[in-house]
Each structure stands twice: as structure tokens, then as C-alpha cells.
Amino acid sequence: MTGAEPSAQVSASDVPAVPPSPNGPVPESAPLTPRTPAPELTSLAPEYREEWHGTYFAILKRAIDDQPDIRNIALSGAYGLGKTSVLNKLAEEFKGRVIKLSLLTLGTEPESARQGASQVPAADTKTNRIQKELVKQLLYQVNPSSAPKSRFHRIRKGRWKAELIPAAIAGVIGAAAALMLDLSGVTSIGLVASTDIPWLHPVVGALAAGVAVAGAVVIARMVLHGRIVIDKITAGPATLALPPRSSTYFDEYLDEIIYFFEVKKKVEIVIIEDLDRFDDPGIFESLRSLNSTLNSAAQLDKRNFRFIYAVKDSIFEKLGRDESASDTDEAQAELVRANRTKFFELVIPVVPFITHKNARDLLNGLLADHRLEIPKELIDIAARHIADMRLLHNVVNEYKVFKHQLLDVPNPVPGLLPQNLFAMVLYKNTLMSDFEKIRLGRSHLDILYSRWRTLAKENTERLRAANRELHEGIEFQSSARDRAERLASQFYSILDTLQTAPGSFISVGALTSISEELRSPETWRNLIEDGEPVVIQGIDRNGNRKQMSLNAAAMGRLLDTELDTREWVARSVPADEERIAANNETLEFLRYHTWEGLCRRPELKSPPPKGSPMSFIEWVRLLMASDLAADLVIHGYITSYYPLHVSTFYGEMIRPAAMSYIIHNIDHGQPDTDYQLNSEDVEAILRDQGRSILTERSMYNISIVDHLLTTDPVDAETVLTNLASAGPEELEFIDAYLAAGQNAVSFVERITPQWLDIFNHLVANPPGDVKKQAEFIEAAIRRRRDRTSYEISDPVRRFIEANYLQLAALTDPNRGRAAGSVIDFFQEASARISSVRGLSSAALEHLRETRAYVITAENLEALSGSSNISLNQLHSALPNDAYQYVFTQPRAYLDAVETSRGTDHAIDTPDLLVDIFHRCQRWPVDAIKRLVANSSGDCVVSDLGNVPEPVWEALVAEQRVSITFGNVFAYFEAKGSIDQPLSSLLSGRNAIAAASEADQEDRAKLAVAIINSGAASGHAQHRIDLALSVSPGELPSSEISPEPGELVGRLIAAGLLADDESAFDSRLLLDWPSYEFAIRSSTNYLDLIGAETLPGKFIEKLMSSDSVRDDVKESALEILDELDGITRAGFQSIGDWALRTKATLSAPKIDAIRAGGAYKTTVFELLSQAGGLIDLEDLRAILRKLGEPFSTIADPGRKRPIFPADYAPQKILQRLKDAGIVSGFRPKGPHHISVSLKQD
Structure with a gap:
């Protein structure tokens, strides 16, 4: 707190009860105190020595x-x-x-251009x-x-004697004129007595006229004396x-x-x-x-x-x-x-007898002659700047007068020392014009005063801001690990949710890796400072690798928090603490410093409107109009109380510091936040100005508010009401008071009912370290108004969540009621206590009734009083609202269960199973699955209809449901199919119970679904067994989903599928093994075989299959011309089967095999095997189509074809010989036969 210069303490007994009045007589009640004799002054007139x-x-x-x-x-x-x-x-x-x-x-300087100028x-x-x-x-x-x-x-000046001569001359002239004019008539008015002398009358008249004229002249000259002058001279x-x-x-x-x-x-x-x-x-x-x-x-x-x-x-x-x-x-x-x-x-x-070198001795001698004691240092300063004997005499004279009026009085100015007064006299004699401006507040000293207060204020605010930043840095450094853990957990939870979303490519492995990295403060520091993004890797459904890159801004939005660089900067806590201590020392200096002391602190600067910042001593040198004035300030002889050192002080009720504040601040309506006043000063101000002054902004002073909060809370409320308006000037003072006020906690308590934004301000503008900040928050919590909605922002919530252990009400066992108020505030702010460790029992008792804590194993164990935190235990240990709160934090609770050493299962017994599942039905699917998986083995639902549908999947997936027709069908109906959880459930069971009473249509529908569920529910026979267990009857083939393998054959064998043409629909039988097994399983296939039941593409497999009966193959040959899609290999397979089984084929069949692309030798062998059953012309026609060498023997000619002996052509050659087409044939070598055709 920046302060004024210390003032002397004056007791009440030292001053009279009633001050003298400068404008009137002393009141009769005031005692008259004798004054010392007036000082004897030294003449300044020239004196010859x-x-x-x-x-x-x-x-x-x-x-x-x-x-x-x-x-x-x-x-x-x-x-x-x-x-x-x-x-x-x-x-x-x-x-x-x-x-x-x-x-x-x-x-006056003449005006050269004025009208009428010379x-x-x-x-x-x-x-x-x-x-x-x-x-x-x-x-x-x-x-x-x-x-x-x-x-x-x-x-x-007029003189009577000088006027008599002119008057006498005028009188003689007047008398002569009277004689000449015969003024004897004057006798008729009684001027002379009656007489008989004739000449007497004219003489008397002339004398009278002469006297009258002389008198008139005297009067006129006296009146007009000096009034008639010669113009311009x-x-x-x-x-x-x-x-x-x-x-x-x-x-x-x-x-x-x-x-x-x-x-x-x-x-x-x-x-x-x-x-x-x-x-x-x-x-x-x-x-x-x-x-x-x-x-x-x-x-x-x-x-x-x-x-x-x-x-x-x-x-x-x-x-x-x-x-x-x-x-x-x-x-x-x-x-x-x-x-x-x-x-x-x-x-x-004239040789100088006084210079700045010897003026000191002369001044010292003058002061000694008058028995005046002034410090030698001040004499030295004065002598350096005053080398004029007359001026030195005048300084001493004026000092004696000022001393007589201000010091040698019953009521001297408190704190005014002779050297201070002498310095002001020196100032007056060297800067007379500026001295006169002091009483108007317009002197250079007043400007210096203003710059002083500005410098003190700016440096105080700067140091307080620096301390706030350092405290924040220390707090950030100490909480960086916890903050990283919290953000990492929050981020993991969000990504965990995204992982279960449709289309997500995020993998669990990637989440685990990211979570571990984010638990390090270094990761967050790199993210914010260096821009290194968080990269999440995964694989999409097509097997392609993908990446998601999140920068600091994206992470902030995702986590709904502001990622501030300051929170992650690596700092040296000891160095920061040293800086805070040094700043506090400087703040203490600024609170109680003097001008002289401030001149010795050049590091404290204040910027001018333009230019570089300047220290106070630089301001002194700049603003003071003379070097003497600057030296007097720098050496402490002129102080901030200078206005009181130049006039009579009537200070019985107004002390110097108070008067200075009135002059510079109250009279101008401007506050000085850090100006130092003591309680007596404040009381003096209030007595002088009246209580109405409390509504003025000039009362925004730390010392004034300190005093009011201590002695008069009612008056304090007046000032605080104005401050609660929270304008810029009010907020500036509030911050200053919270940083330096002696009753800051009381201040917060009293302003809280009037200021709804106080919590936001206390968090956004920390007054010091976290401990002090938390103390103010707690004070505001205690005094907030009931049923009033205060402004509580996310930063407030985050602050109390991070620093709740700094709130004494939560840790002091003797403050149970206060603990309840704080916990209520946590609920209002939607804040949660991360760990109840360290809280008092009273705080725990209040907390267990709320939701103002994080769901962790430690917290639940402490609040429930048991190491077992299963839902069954919590149901009996916690109030209903607190019990329900657990269900609002599913993942947190399940994490707590998994980390709790005293908890085996989330659900111990099935007695609350239905109630629990109703409470958790809104949980994410994965959380419900975890809950069911964490329940004891006997927690099985016998009837799904008793629990909400959202939990069915988890129950089925974890096989915590009875395999009854009602459960299976209800689940199937809800999902619309046999999904993976149900398939898994059914794959381990051979039958579904309690189906007899179900509707036939429902049984058939479920049976079809089970059959169509695929291998996930087990192999085909297992599914058929499950279907048979519900007695569905014969199932329509149109509802059976195609499936390669034995399914259709087994369905036919089990009687679930009719043994008719529909069972051999190509839609159902996707491949040959499916056809083969179905044919084997059917008893009616010989009657069913046809183009609709035997695709031509399977002829090859059919004719070569060892499991298909020959009568089926023969039936297939019968409809050979009806079949489409027979491949070349299929025709070859028919020929091979006929040769292998010695079957005799007709000419059309053999020609069809030839046309289908069978080998020529196979066709030739089939013709040979058929023998005479084929007409000769048909034989010759087929031979012609086979091409050489076979076509050469169909007709007579001159060629001699040669046939391999293994073709066994003898039967055909013999028949052609008999028909006169071939003339003969004979072996040619060991492997060939040479044929001779009959020539035409």
C-alpha cells in the first residue's frame, strides 16, 4: 500500500479544545493563550560597512x-x-x-500599432x-x-500665502472699478451705517467690491488649483x-x-x-x-x-x-x-564578498546571530544556490516570521520541523510565483505530488500483479501433475464414448496409449507451447489406417476448458518465492515511504505521457523550476505535507495527513487508494466533512475502509454499497483492497450480499496466493444471500474443485455449519470434490447428502463407511439422492468398483437386480455391459420383461438371463434378429425351454430366426436342434436364408423343411455341397429332379459324385436336353460316367455330349459302346461331325486313316466294313490300326 509521509503524533491534551478562527474573533469560550513577542526583523536597506x-x-x-x-x-x-x-x-x-x-x-510596454500611437x-x-x-x-x-x-x-499643494497677492491685485482692481461705476447704492442695503458724509458711501462701496473680488479669486484658485494642465506635457x-x-x-x-x-x-x-x-x-x-x-x-x-x-x-x-x-x-x-x-x-x-563558496558561512552566521537552529546540510544546500546577501537576510527575516506564526504558537503544525519550514521559505524566496500557486493547488509541487501518487499507484499495482502471476505460477507448477491426470481422464472418457459411436475407427489400444501420454504435464506443455498435436490412430471398417489430429484449440473445445500457457510453464518455485518476498518488501516501502526515500529508489518508475519511464528523482529534476527546489525535495526538506507548511494550521480536529488527503483528493473528488491514513486521520476527515462524504468516490481509500470496517460497520456499508456497483474505478479499488487491506475478509463478507458477481471477480482477479484467494471465496460463501442466484462461471467451479482443501470450513472439525454452507455452494456451482481425504467428519456428513463429489472408490468408501461399494451396500449406506447420484456417473462408478480392494462385485446379490437395472437403463451400452459383467454369478434375470429393454443386450451378452422361449423371443422381437449376443447365448445351449405354451406362429418365427442366425449361433445341426426344441412345425422354404453347407439337407431330414421342389430352389442351395447333401437327405428327389431342381452347372459334380445314386444320375441324363448351363466339363463328366458304368446312350444323347464339347475320343468310345443300338446313318452323321480322323471313315474314299489302338475302333470299323464303307483294317505297329476305305 502506497502511503503518505509519516506524520507526527499529537495527543489531545497538547491542543486547545477550540481552534482560533482566521476570519474572526476567538469565541468567548476559547482560552486566550499568550503568544511570544513578534520577531525583530533585519532591515534590507543598503548599509555601509x-x-x-x-x-x-x-x-x-x-x-x-x-x-x-x-x-x-x-x-x-x-x-x-x-x-x-x-x-x-x-x-x-x-x-x-x-x-x-x-x-x-x-x-507598460507600448503597443506599436495602437490607435493614435506616436x-x-x-x-x-x-x-x-x-x-x-x-x-x-x-x-x-x-x-x-x-x-x-x-x-x-x-x-x-495649494498655499494661502501664495494666493493673497493675486487676490489683492484683483481686489484693488475691483475697488477701482466700483468707484468708477459709482456703487454708492450699496448703502441702501445697509452695508454702512447712516451718515451724512457724502463721500463715505462711494468709498465703502469700492472697498466692499474689492473684498468680494479678492475673496472670489482666492476661492477660485484654490478650487481649480492643478486641474488645468497643458495637454501632453x-x-x-x-x-x-x-x-x-x-x-x-x-x-x-x-x-x-x-x-x-x-x-x-x-x-x-x-x-x-x-x-x-x-x-x-x-x-x-x-x-x-x-x-x-x-x-x-x-x-x-x-x-x-x-x-x-x-x-x-x-x-x-x-x-x-x-x-x-x-x-x-x-x-x-x-x-x-x-x-x-x-x-x-x-x-x-566591486569585488564579490559573497559566493556560493562562502555563502554557507554567512548564512550560518546570520542564523546564529538570531539564535535559529537549522541543519548544516540544509544550510549547505541553500548556500550552493543563493549567493546574494540581501536575499539571505530576507530568507532569515521571512523564516523568523513563518516560525513565529507556525511553530512558536500554542497549536503548531504537527510534524512540522524547523528545517521543513526553512526549506519552504527558501522555495518562496527563489520561486515566488510558484509559491503563490500552492494555495491554489497549481504549483510545480502540486504537479510533483500528482506524479508521485501516480508513480506509487502504478508500481503498487505492478508489484501486486506480478505477485498474483507468481502465485499462479507456483500453484500451476504444483498442480500440473494432478491437472494433467484430470484432463487425461476426461479426454479418455470422451474418446471412450466416441469409440462406441457408429462409424468410429478409434481403437481401445490407441485410447490407452493416448491416455498415458496425456498424464504427463510435458505433453500438455508441448501441445500448447510448441503446437504438437495429439494424434489418435485407428483402423476403419475397411481395414485402412486413419489418424485424428487435435491441436490445442481443438482439445480446449473438446474438454470445455481454456488451455492457458501459464498453467504449464516449467518454473523454479524457490526463485518465484524469492521474487514474491522481494516484491512484498517493496510494497511495504511504498506503503510508508517519503519523498526522500523514494528518490533513493530509481528502479521505481512511472511513464510520462510520452517517452521512457522515469524514476521519482527524475520527475523531481524535471518538474522543479530550480535546482534548489529539486535538492530540497531530494534531501527530504520539502515533503508531501508542503501545503500545510506554508499557512497557519488550525489542526485541533484535522491532522496533517488528513488535511493533505482533503486538499488533494476530497476537494477534487478523486480517490487515492493507497494513501496512508491512521484511524485518527480518518475520524478527523469524517468530523470535518460529515458522514455524507462516505457516498463520494474519494472514500475509496484502503486506510479509510480499514478503519470503517473495524470501528463502524454501518458507515462501512455505505462505502461498500457504492463499491458493489462494480464500475471500473470500483473494481480497481476492490482489487487493491483485497491485496493490501487489513480487513479484507470482513470486506468480502460485507460486500457479498450486495454484489452478485463477486465469485467470478475473486477467481478472475486473484488478490494473492491461492490460500488467500480461497479464504475470500469461503468468506463470500458464508455471507451470500439465501434464495439469490449469484453469477458462478466455469472458472469459479474449476477453482473450488482444485483448491477445496484450502477452504477451512471443509477441514476444520469445529465448523460443521460452515461446512454445510460450502458444500451447498459446491452444488450450486456444479462443482465436485475430487477426494474426500482430509475433509472433516462434519464435512463428510454434509457431503454424503449431496452430489458434490467425484465418484471414486476412495470417496464412496469414506462416505458409505464401508470398503465394499457394491450397489447393494451403497443402497443401504447412502441417502436415496446420493445413491441415485452413483447411477449418474456409470463409468466413474465402475472404475471405482474395479479399483476398490474391498469390492468383489458391483452387484452382490440379485435382490436389487430389477431396481438396479431400472436405474441404469440410460447408461451407455458399454457401461451396462460392464455393470452386468461385474455382478455376481447368481445375478440372473429369469424374465426379461421385468427389466428395461436397454439392459437386455448386456444381460444376454453376459448370459445373465434364463434361456426360455419368452426371454429369447422377447429379445429377438426387440432386436429384430438374432444378434451376436443372443447368438452367443444360444450357441451354448441345446434347447429353449418353456415353448409349448407359445403361439405356433411365434415359435415358427423364432425357429426361422435361429436357423437363419448363421454359424454365430452354432453349426447347422445345433440350430436345428434349438429350432426343434420350440416345436415350430414345418417351415416355409421361402423364409429360410440361403446358407452353403448341410443346412437344407438337415432341415429336410429333420422335417422342418418340406421334401419337395421348394427345398431344392436354387436360392437356398448356393453350391454343390449343399445340393449334394440335400439330394442325399431327400427321399423324393427322383420324383423331383428336373430343370427347376437341378441346375445344369452342377451336372459335372453330380455325375462325378460318389454319394449320389446312379438312378439319380440316370434320371439326370433323361432330362439332359431340359437342363441349361451345362458346361463342357459337365458334358465330359456325363460321357465319362457312361463309359465307366457301361451305359448305352442314344444317338441324340451322344450327339448332345459331342455338341457340349466332350472329347472326340469320348464321343467315339460312346458310339462304339452303343454298338448296334445306334442307326448306321446316325453313326455316320456323328462321325462326320467329329472331324478327322473320325470323319474320314464315315464315307468311302481313297484315304488311309490311322487310329490309335487304344481308341478301340474295331467295333465301329467292323460295322462300317459290313456296310461297305470300309474295305478293311489291320494293325500297324503295336499301337495303331490302319484303315482302308472302299473306293467309289
């Missing part, structure tokens, strides 16, 4: 007495060296011969204005009566005007100047001071010229006029300067400036 000034006076006196040619003398030196003292001594020495001229001002441009030059002032001063140093010939009529009230014919005032009024010295017959020394104030060297040329004129004027009796000038040395720098000269003339100009004898015949330098 022989040891300092004697030399210069002697030189001047010698020049006047012994050196008549020296007429222009310069006494040169800086201000304050005693030049006036020397000249005053000179005037005293030559009294009557000296006239002094001093120009302190030239009046027509002479030179009139407004600085030189002419100086000449004008000199002329005016000369005019007023002579008595008007002594200069009767002066053309200037100056106002002077005045001195003082008269005006001197420069006519166009003259270029300077000296030229125009030279006669007046000479007349002046004619009147002043003894004056011959003119002392001119302060000309150098106007930096106009040209005036010296004019005065030198005037001096020459006066010395050469005959009417001045050849007096030797001396002009003595008091000037500063620097004025000579401008002598001879020509502003229009080029730089190349600078050297010449330097020579001109150096030649001061051009203007003065004698230059007397």
Missing part, C-alpha cells in the same frame, strides 16, 4: 575631488555586492551636490523610454516654485510627448534639463542606478552625450558634472554589439565590447 565598502568609496571620492576629467564613472558588480551602499555613502558625503536617479520600471517610431524604443523616465524623475526633484520658467505645470500626472521634429527625449527636453540644473545650482553629481535592469547599452551613449552637453553649457557656470552609474558587468557584453553584423565581425565586436573606456572614464569593480 567600512570593511566591505570603504575602498570603493575612497576611490570615488578621490575621483571627484582630485580627478576633474573623470566625468562618467561605472561602479560595476553583480547585484547584492553593496554598490548602493557605497553610492549612499557618497551622496551623504557630498550632500547637496548629488542627485540620485533610479529606474525600477519603464511602465508618429515618431523612435519614441517607443527602449532607450527613449528610459530617457523619458529620467526626464520625469528630474522634473519632480525641483520645487515648482524654484523653477518658475519651466513649461511644465505640475500639481502642487506632464510629469507624474503630466505627460511628456515627443514631437515629430525630435528623435530622443533628451533632445526634445534638453532646455528643461539644463534649466533644471540652472535651478539646482549646487548639483554636479548625478548617481544613476538600475539602468542595467533593462539590458540597453544604448542609454549609456545618450547619458554620456548628455553629460558632455551639461559640462559645455555656458549657463551652468562651468560646473564639472559627474555621472556615476551602478551597473552589472554583464551589461558591457552588449556595448558595441551590432545585431546586423555577420559572424565574421564577432572578433571586432568583442574588442568594442571590451573597450569600456569608450563610455566610462573610470570603471570601479
Whole structure:
């Protein structure tokens, strides 16, 4: 907390009860306290001291007495060296011969363009204005009566004696006129007594007229005295005007100047001071010229006029300067400036007797002379910047007055030390204009004050923010592993759900691998910082590999959380803790620092509107108008209480710190959050301003709120009500108070009922470490209003879930009621406690009534009081709502069961089986399966109708259901087929019980379904046995699904399929083995064989099969011409079978075999085997179709064909020989027969 400079403590007994009033008399009830005598001040008038000034006076006196040619003398030196003292001594020495001229001002700067301005441009030059002032001063140093010939009529005081002569003359003239006009009639009005003397009457009348005229003249002159002047020629009230014919005032009024010295017959020394104030060297040329004129004027009796000038040395720098000269003339100009004898015949330098080197000793001596004690360091600082004797005297004088008024009083300014007051007097004497602005709050010190508060505020906020970030980093580092575990589990759960979705290609192996990787904080750090995505691999239904890539943004959306880089940055906790400690030290300094102390902390900076940040000492150097002022601040002599150090303090009720806050903040309606006030200060402010001030923003001060929360909660509520409006300024103060306030917990408790967004703000703007943050959250929880909906965001939920053990109400065994309130808040925030380990028994008692915890083995065991967390046990141990809560977290509960060492099964006994399955019917299918799988072996459902349909699949899959017709048919009806779970169930059973009472149609429907369920339900005979167990009767072949193998044959054999043409439908018999077994199983196939029951494509397999009877094959030959699709191999197979069985085929059959593509030798052998059963012409026709060599023997000719002996052609050759076609045949070698045809 940034603070004001410490103030002195003043007890109530040290001050009177009633303060003096600066604007009126002291109240009668106030005791009058005697004051110390008024201080005696040192005159600032010039004082001649022989040891300092004697030399210069002697030189001047010698020049006047012994050196008549020296007429222009310069006494040169800086201000304050005693030049006036020397000249005053000179005037005293030559009294009557000296006239002094001093120009302190030239009046208002003339406006060159104003209406009616002088027509002479030179009139407004600085030189002419100086000449004008000199002329005016000369005019007023002579008595008007002594200069009767002066053309200037100056106002002077009327004198009766001077008016009598004009009045007497006027009276005589009036009397004479009366005599001439015979005013004897005056006697008729009783002016004279009756008399008989005739001439008396005219005489008396003339006298009366003369007296009247004289009186009138006297009265008129007295009334009009000085009121009639000559326009434009005045001195003082008269005006001197420069006519166009003259270029300077000296030229125009030279006669007046000479007349002046004619009147002043003894004056011959003119002392001119302060000309150098106007930096106009040209005036010296004019005065030198005037001096020459006066010395050469005959009417001045050849007096030797001396002009003595008091000037500063620097004025000579401008002598001879020509502003229009080029730089190349600078050297010449330097020579001109150096030649001061051009203007003065004698230059007397005044050696400085005070410099910044010895001013310290002089000031120290002055203070010692007046018995004033000021620290030597402050004297040194003042001496370095003040080297003027008169100013030093004035500083001491003013300090004595200020000290008398502010320190030497019954009620001095608390905390004001002599050095502070002396520093402000120094400031006043060197920066008078700025000092005057202090009372208006517009001085450079006020600007510095504002920058000070800004710097303190900005650095305080910066350090608090840095500490918040460091605390967050430490917390993130310590909780990174837990956070990674939680997010990994959440992610695994989501992917687990996706895995069961239709079309998913995610594999369980991939999930396990991903989950393990995500349990490492390093994985999350790489994901967020380096952009390394999480990659999930899997295989789709077509066997193709696929990848799913999730970046940080996608993971955040999927997990519904903000992945903040700060939460995963690897940090050094010890280093962060050291930085926090260092920051806290600086914050403590900022709370109780002084300007002097802050100047020693250059690392604390504040940026200006433009430019780089600046430290406080840099601000001091920049803003203070002088180096002295800056040094006084830097060394601690001018403090932040400076407004109280420059005026009378009426501080019985208002202390300095309080008054400073009123001046700078309350009066301007601006708060200063960290300005340090103590309780007495706050009370003083409230007494002075009234309680109504509590509604103002200026009350947003940490010290004020601290005091109110401690002493007057009602008044505190007024301020907190304003803060609860939560505007930008209010939120800024709330954050500052929570970080630095002494009653921060009470603050939170009292503002919570009025501020519905407090929880969000406390989490979003942590005031410090997690422990403090949790303390504020708990305080807000305790004091939240009933039946009021507070704003609770996900960050609030996540915070209390991560830091619930920091909430004392949950761990303190003596705070049972508070624990209930906190747990209720958890429910409102939809937050859950991850582990109940460490919670008090009272907290556990409240928690078991809620759902505000994560379902884990540890938590359920603790809340149920048993190591067995089966649903049967939880049903008896937990309240109904808590028991039902378990069913809302299926996977979490099943995970808990699997990790609980004391739990063998999720369901121990079947007594609650139906109820449990009704409660879990909304679970995911995989979770229901896990539940059923985790139930004890005797948990079997005898009637599926008693449990919800969603659990049937799991029960069937885990074979926890009785194999009855009702169960099997109900499941079949629900699924619409015999699915894999039911197939698995049926594959292990030989019969389905309790089917006799079922409807025949349902039995047939189930039987067909079982038969059609395929190998998953067992081999064909097993399925047929199951079908037979439900007595379905004969099944329509149209409902049987085609299946290669023995199914159809066994169905025919079992009587489930009619032994008719429908059983041999090509739709059912997909391959030859199916046909072969069906033919073998049929007793009616000989009657059924035909084009519809024997596809031609199977002739080859039929004729070569050893299991098919020959009568069937013979029947097949009978319908050979009806069959389609017989292949070449099929025809060859028929021929081979006929040759093998010695069957005699007709010519059409043999020709059909030939046409079907059988081998020629096979056809020839069949013809030979048929012998005479085939007509000769048919034989010859077939031979012709066989091609050579067989076609050559069908007709006579000259060829001699040769046949292989193994063809056994003898029978056919003999028959052809008998028919006269072949003439003979004989063996030719061991393997051939040579045939001779009969020639035509």
C-alpha cells in the first residue's frame, strides 16, 4: 500500500479544545493563550560597512575631488555586492551636490500599432523610454516654485500665502472699478451705517467690491488649483510627448534639463542606478552625450558634472554589439565590447564578498546571530544556490516570521520541523510565483505530488500483479501433475464414448496409449507451447489406417476448458518465492515511504505521457523550476505535507495527513487508494466533512475502509454499497483492497450480499496466493444471500474443485455449519470434490447428502463407511439422492468398483437386480455391459420383461438371463434378429425351454430366426436342434436364408423343411455341397429332379459324385436336353460316367455330349459302346461331325486313316466294313490300326 509521509503524533491534551478562527474573533469560550513577542526583523536597506565598502568609496571620492576629467564613472558588480551602499555613502558625503536617479520600471510596454500611437517610431524604443523616465524623475526633484520658467505645470499643494497677492491685485482692481461705476447704492442695503458724509458711501462701496473680488479669486484658485494642465506635457500626472521634429527625449527636453540644473545650482553629481535592469547599452551613449552637453553649457557656470552609474558587468557584453553584423565581425565586436573606456572614464569593480563558496558561512552566521537552529546540510544546500546577501537576510527575516506564526504558537503544525519550514521559505524566496500557486493547488509541487501518487499507484499495482502471476505460477507448477491426470481422464472418457459411436475407427489400444501420454504435464506443455498435436490412430471398417489430429484449440473445445500457457510453464518455485518476498518488501516501502526515500529508489518508475519511464528523482529534476527546489525535495526538506507548511494550521480536529488527503483528493473528488491514513486521520476527515462524504468516490481509500470496517460497520456499508456497483474505478479499488487491506475478509463478507458477481471477480482477479484467494471465496460463501442466484462461471467451479482443501470450513472439525454452507455452494456451482481425504467428519456428513463429489472408490468408501461399494451396500449406506447420484456417473462408478480392494462385485446379490437395472437403463451400452459383467454369478434375470429393454443386450451378452422361449423371443422381437449376443447365448445351449405354451406362429418365427442366425449361433445341426426344441412345425422354404453347407439337407431330414421342389430352389442351395447333401437327405428327389431342381452347372459334380445314386444320375441324363448351363466339363463328366458304368446312350444323347464339347475320343468310345443300338446313318452323321480322323471313315474314299489302338475302333470299323464303307483294317505297329476305305 502506497502511503503518505509519516506524520507526527499529537495527543489531545497538547491542543486547545477550540481552534482560533482566521476570519474572526476567538469565541468567548476559547482560552486566550499568550503568544511570544513578534520577531525583530533585519532591515534590507543598503548599509555601509567600512570593511566591505570603504575602498570603493575612497576611490570615488578621490575621483571627484582630485580627478576633474573623470566625468562618467561605472561602479560595476553583480547585484547584492553593496554598490548602493557605497553610492549612499557618497551622496551623504557630498550632500547637496548629488542627485540620485533610479529606474525600477519603464511602465507598460507600448503597443506599436495602437490607435493614435506616436508618429515618431523612435519614441517607443527602449532607450527613449528610459530617457523619458529620467526626464520625469528630474522634473519632480525641483520645487515648482524654484523653477518658475519651466513649461511644465505640475500639481502642487495649494498655499494661502501664495494666493493673497493675486487676490489683492484683483481686489484693488475691483475697488477701482466700483468707484468708477459709482456703487454708492450699496448703502441702501445697509452695508454702512447712516451718515451724512457724502463721500463715505462711494468709498465703502469700492472697498466692499474689492473684498468680494479678492475673496472670489482666492476661492477660485484654490478650487481649480492643478486641474488645468497643458495637454501632453506632464510629469507624474503630466505627460511628456515627443514631437515629430525630435528623435530622443533628451533632445526634445534638453532646455528643461539644463534649466533644471540652472535651478539646482549646487548639483554636479548625478548617481544613476538600475539602468542595467533593462539590458540597453544604448542609454549609456545618450547619458554620456548628455553629460558632455551639461559640462559645455555656458549657463551652468562651468560646473564639472559627474555621472556615476551602478551597473552589472554583464551589461558591457552588449556595448558595441551590432545585431546586423555577420559572424565574421564577432572578433571586432568583442574588442568594442571590451573597450569600456569608450563610455566610462573610470570603471570601479566591486569585488564579490559573497559566493556560493562562502555563502554557507554567512548564512550560518546570520542564523546564529538570531539564535535559529537549522541543519548544516540544509544550510549547505541553500548556500550552493543563493549567493546574494540581501536575499539571505530576507530568507532569515521571512523564516523568523513563518516560525513565529507556525511553530512558536500554542497549536503548531504537527510534524512540522524547523528545517521543513526553512526549506519552504527558501522555495518562496527563489520561486515566488510558484509559491503563490500552492494555495491554489497549481504549483510545480502540486504537479510533483500528482506524479508521485501516480508513480506509487502504478508500481503498487505492478508489484501486486506480478505477485498474483507468481502465485499462479507456483500453484500451476504444483498442480500440473494432478491437472494433467484430470484432463487425461476426461479426454479418455470422451474418446471412450466416441469409440462406441457408429462409424468410429478409434481403437481401445490407441485410447490407452493416448491416455498415458496425456498424464504427463510435458505433453500438455508441448501441445500448447510448441503446437504438437495429439494424434489418435485407428483402423476403419475397411481395414485402412486413419489418424485424428487435435491441436490445442481443438482439445480446449473438446474438454470445455481454456488451455492457458501459464498453467504449464516449467518454473523454479524457490526463485518465484524469492521474487514474491522481494516484491512484498517493496510494497511495504511504498506503503510508508517519503519523498526522500523514494528518490533513493530509481528502479521505481512511472511513464510520462510520452517517452521512457522515469524514476521519482527524475520527475523531481524535471518538474522543479530550480535546482534548489529539486535538492530540497531530494534531501527530504520539502515533503508531501508542503501545503500545510506554508499557512497557519488550525489542526485541533484535522491532522496533517488528513488535511493533505482533503486538499488533494476530497476537494477534487478523486480517490487515492493507497494513501496512508491512521484511524485518527480518518475520524478527523469524517468530523470535518460529515458522514455524507462516505457516498463520494474519494472514500475509496484502503486506510479509510480499514478503519470503517473495524470501528463502524454501518458507515462501512455505505462505502461498500457504492463499491458493489462494480464500475471500473470500483473494481480497481476492490482489487487493491483485497491485496493490501487489513480487513479484507470482513470486506468480502460485507460486500457479498450486495454484489452478485463477486465469485467470478475473486477467481478472475486473484488478490494473492491461492490460500488467500480461497479464504475470500469461503468468506463470500458464508455471507451470500439465501434464495439469490449469484453469477458462478466455469472458472469459479474449476477453482473450488482444485483448491477445496484450502477452504477451512471443509477441514476444520469445529465448523460443521460452515461446512454445510460450502458444500451447498459446491452444488450450486456444479462443482465436485475430487477426494474426500482430509475433509472433516462434519464435512463428510454434509457431503454424503449431496452430489458434490467425484465418484471414486476412495470417496464412496469414506462416505458409505464401508470398503465394499457394491450397489447393494451403497443402497443401504447412502441417502436415496446420493445413491441415485452413483447411477449418474456409470463409468466413474465402475472404475471405482474395479479399483476398490474391498469390492468383489458391483452387484452382490440379485435382490436389487430389477431396481438396479431400472436405474441404469440410460447408461451407455458399454457401461451396462460392464455393470452386468461385474455382478455376481447368481445375478440372473429369469424374465426379461421385468427389466428395461436397454439392459437386455448386456444381460444376454453376459448370459445373465434364463434361456426360455419368452426371454429369447422377447429379445429377438426387440432386436429384430438374432444378434451376436443372443447368438452367443444360444450357441451354448441345446434347447429353449418353456415353448409349448407359445403361439405356433411365434415359435415358427423364432425357429426361422435361429436357423437363419448363421454359424454365430452354432453349426447347422445345433440350430436345428434349438429350432426343434420350440416345436415350430414345418417351415416355409421361402423364409429360410440361403446358407452353403448341410443346412437344407438337415432341415429336410429333420422335417422342418418340406421334401419337395421348394427345398431344392436354387436360392437356398448356393453350391454343390449343399445340393449334394440335400439330394442325399431327400427321399423324393427322383420324383423331383428336373430343370427347376437341378441346375445344369452342377451336372459335372453330380455325375462325378460318389454319394449320389446312379438312378439319380440316370434320371439326370433323361432330362439332359431340359437342363441349361451345362458346361463342357459337365458334358465330359456325363460321357465319362457312361463309359465307366457301361451305359448305352442314344444317338441324340451322344450327339448332345459331342455338341457340349466332350472329347472326340469320348464321343467315339460312346458310339462304339452303343454298338448296334445306334442307326448306321446316325453313326455316320456323328462321325462326320467329329472331324478327322473320325470323319474320314464315315464315307468311302481313297484315304488311309490311322487310329490309335487304344481308341478301340474295331467295333465301329467292323460295322462300317459290313456296310461297305470300309474295305478293311489291320494293325500297324503295336499301337495303331490302319484303315482302308472302299473306293467309289
